[in-house]
Amino acid sequence: MGGCLQITVVIPTYNEAENLPLIVSELFALPLPGLRLLDVDDNSPDGTGKIADDLARQDPSRIGVIHRPGKLGLGSAYIQGFRQALAEGAEAVVQMDADFSHPLEKLVELHQAVQTCSVAMGSRYVAGGRVDDRWPLWRKSLSEFGNAYARTILGLPIRDVTGGYRMWRREALQGMPLDRIRSNGYVFQVEMAYVAYRLGYSFQEVPIYFADRRRGQSKMSFRIQLEAATRVWMLRQAYKDLK
Secondary structure, eight states, X not given: OOSOOOEEXXXXXXXXXXXXXXXXXXXXXXXXXXXXXXXXXXXXXXXXXXXXXXXXXXXXXXXXXXXXXXOOOHHHHHHHHHHHHHHTTOSEEEEOOSSSOSOGGGHHHHHHHTXXXXXXXXXXXXXXXXXXXXXXXHHHHHHHHHHHHHHHHHTOOOSOXXXXXXXXXXXXXXXXXXXXXXXXXXXXXXXXXXXXXXXXXXEEEEEXXXXXXXXXXXXXXXXXXXXXXXHHHHHHHHTTTOO
């Protein structure tokens, strides 16, 4: 493995009109030749989809847009984006948020890491990584507990199993049973990591500073957290057959 891979960044959006143009500007300033962006928009009421179309018209070789009829969920947005990125020849596929909580400059390190592993992960919970300094203690504790909970139940050797900043090699995503992935909240990240682990794919965690969003509204809800707590137990049974 070596050289600069053709990378497609898949970003699901719902009401990210303020952030998307800024993300595009910063992404394409990175020293990563062959970088592309695929926006998966869930019919954002704030016009994010139209902004994405305008950006794609200005730079059609590097920006693509998938329009979906409504708010269909994070997991299904990523799966649809992954499939299109692979169909268009991506050699590596990135998943990341549109709200600048994931530091864009770390894409360079993720790219370096994925040269020697199947999945490079931005991690808040390895040495050098941390969450937003402004988070209250209860929120930090809840995040740490969520990771420890999923990690323990599933026996995962990954420190940040709920993190959503990852770069997948093409071969890894192609080998994943994407049609079986059912989670739609942030437990989607846990499910993808668990399936990859069961299939024997290799991981490397890159430390990141996870910042709270500066613009727009958080998509986190109690329903999403409840899904995560209950679905983690279901994953062990669902993927017993994978080796």
